[in-house]
Amino acid sequence: MIVEWLPDGLSLGAFWAVLAGSFVASFITAAFGIGGGALLLALMASLVPPAALIPVHGVVQLGSNAGRMVLMLRAVYWPALPLFAVGSVIGAGLGGAVVVELPPQFVQIGIGLFVIYAVWARPPAWLGRWPGITGAVSSFLTMFFGATGLFVASFTKSLTLPRHGHVATHAALMTVQHCLKVVVFGLLGFAYGAWLWVIVAMIAVGVIGTLAGGLILNRLSDRHFRGALDALLVLISLRLIWNGIAGL
Numbered sequence: 001m002i003v004e005w006l007p008d009g010l011s012l013g014a015f016w017a018v019l020a021g022s023f024v025a026s027f028i029t030a031a032f033g034i035g036g037g038a039l040l041l042a043l044m045a046s047l048v049p050p051a052a053l054i055p056v057h058g059v060v061q062l063g064s065n066a067g068r069m070v071l072m073l074r075a076v077y078w079p080a081l082p083l084f085a086v087g088s089v090i091g092a093g094l095g096g097a098v099v100v101e102l103p104p105q106f107v108q109i110g111i112g113l114f115v116i117y118a119v120w121a122r123p124p125a126w127l128g129r130w131p132g133i134t135g136a137v138s139s140f141l142t143m144f145f146g147a148t149g150l151f152v153a154s155f156t157k158s159l160t161l162p163r164h165g166h167v168a169t170h171a172a173l174m175t176v177q178h179c180l181k182v183v184v185f186g187l188l189g190f191a192y193g194a195w196l197w198v199i200v201a202m203i204a205v206g207v208i209g210t211l212a213g214g215l216i217l218n219r220l221s222d223r224h225f226r227g228a229l230d231a232l233l234v235l236i237s238l239r240l241i242w243n244g245i246a247g248l
Helices: 012-032 036-045 050-071 078-097 104-120 125-129 131-145 149-158 163-187 192-219 222-247
Strands: none
Touching (some): 012 050, 036 050, 036 222, 050 131, 050 163, 050 192, 078 131, 078 149, 104 149, 131 149, 131 163, 163 192, 163 222
16 A cells, blocks of 8 residues: 555655654754754665655655754744845755756765864854855755755854754754755756655654654753764764765
8 A cells, every 4th residue: 555655766665764764863853953864865865766855855854843843942042043044045046046066075075074163163153143144055055965954053053052942943944944945846846746645754753753852852961962963963074075075
């Protein structure tokens, strides 16, 4: 029965694998504030047809981040959103209009190096003052690369929020960004209908992962959360750089 709902190019085994990946990705992001989107993208890249990878990943991440934002609504730092949203509209529009794709290897290496710099050095002062630039750049890149949560996390980190505020605000920012990406890909003609049931299932499992990850977040102190976040950022960034170099 499930097989009848699956789109062309996605096997039953791959369907169960991406469901498991959605749970783990949401769990990691809810517990540590970042990392799940990149992990899920890496998994989906080996299982989902290339033409559907970024659009489907975008919808699933929209559902995951929106659910996380709703669950932690009181902790969102709302002043960060308006200018970020304006920048995101500009970035997503430009990304959708660009005909020639940026080489993904250079995007991976660039984002990885930037995030490592932001972790080991003090986050650039302008990052906290210019949310519009962060929104524009990250939204432009997400049209080609998919998971730019690392870049946005550097901006969120510069706000020096407590752990619940960090996770909630990052979820709100990513909800804005993924919403715009989904709209742009829809305008470009991607047929989301064929992937509807896969997307619904992945979002539902992601909500469960968010609830489970939230239990871990509640047990962490702000100091331990910040250390775990930095370690996770560095590990994922190193993997991005390695993948970029290997692909050159």
